[in-house]
Amino acid sequence: MNRKPLRDITFEPVNKRAWRIKSQITRARILHATKAAIAVGLAWTIAPYLPGVADNYPYYAPLGAIVSMYPTLMGSMKNALQTLGSLVVAIVLAGAVIVFSQPNVATMSIAVGVGALIASTGWFGGNREYIPVTVLFVLIIGGPDADAYSIGYLEQVSLGIVVGLLVNILIFPALSLDAVGRQLSNYRVVLADHLSEVAKALAESWPPELDGWASRKDALVSVSREVRAAVLDADDSRKANPRARLHRRDLGADYDDLAALEAVTFHVRDLTDVLAGAVWGTSIDIELRPELRPSLSVAIDAVSALLRDWDSDAAQRATHSSATAAVASLMKELAERRDSAPATSIGGADAIAMDLARILAALSFRVEQPEAIEDPG
Known part of the structure; x- marks a missing residue:
């Protein structure tokens, strides 16, 4: 049989209809980006009005709004809970360092290592990296005011998450x-x-x-x-x-x-x-x-x-x-x-x-x- 060598084959481009799957993805992404921008703006506007020490850390509210903006409502809720959970775990680890020892290279390294180990379990989904990062934030940025910093950080992120979820629910939730x-x-x-x-x-x-x-x-x-x-x-x-x-x-x-x-x-x-x-x-x-x-x-x-x-x-x-x-x-x-x-x-x-x-x-x-x-x- 006269067979044509594979190296001599000229392949035609894939049928364009195979890639018409994205007919409305662009529109959905634009809407999602718009909702994220609105949520960030609202969170930043409201953040300074939180009582107590939280008004010292208003920049964390937009972060909370962003992490709660997921393409689907169920995804947003799950992402929000995983984010809050990772922050709580990180604050507890940082608090343990402050209560039972003092922040130094060894204790920070141990706390970050434990946080990374917990993150590797997958319980916190894509937000697992917040655990070791937040441990560092609390111990380094918070420093002697780590308790106030932790409370303000958690409150502002929670505010942003609530704002993000409300925006996601009220403005054409993705379907x-x-x-x-x-x-x-x-x-x-x-x-x-x-x-x-x-x-x-x-x-x-x-x-x-x-x-x-x-x-x-x-x-x-x-x-x-x-x-x-x-x-x-x-x-x-x-x-x-x-x-x-x-x-x-x-x-x-x-x-x-x-x-x-x-x-x-x-x-x-x-x-x-x-x-x-x-x-x-x-x-x-x-x-x-x-x-x-x-x-x-x-x-x-x-x-x-x-x-x-x-x-x-x-x-x-x-x-x-x-x-x-x-x-x-x-x-x-x-x-x-x-x-x-x-x-x-x-x-x-x-x-x-x-x-x-x-x-x-x-x-x-x-x-x-x-x-x-x-x-x-």
């Missing part, structure tokens, strides 16, 4: 439910486009001139990760969010769709590897008989159409039947050829056919009473 539908749709289009290109490669002259699909299989994993992150973010954004009562979405169904598409991605990458092995001998060296390529192309294209018709119940039933028939026909043809052909010349087509059958099985929950595909062999 990213709508973006999930768009990103899942984009995911399906990316998979369908990939399969369509593979089908075209099988239908053209051999070895195929279209070769972008060979490198694009790794991009499918990146898209999958981004979509999963978006679904998890949407789930987190609705928790404790008053807007979630007005904008409802069945995220359970979205998780089911995502799991199915991730399974599809696995089998799409697998059949891509098989085909690349048949064309260029990369990763694995597989023979793919010329007379089997048209049937493989038809079956792959039919599965691609099923992904495109995902959102239409009527069209999906029709395309599912067509895809089931195409894959069943392919398997029947393979079974008929097994007795007259060497196993090595059928193995590649068998592997692709099984991947297609498993893709249909992964998508079967979308169709009422799906038809089962049986391997006649």
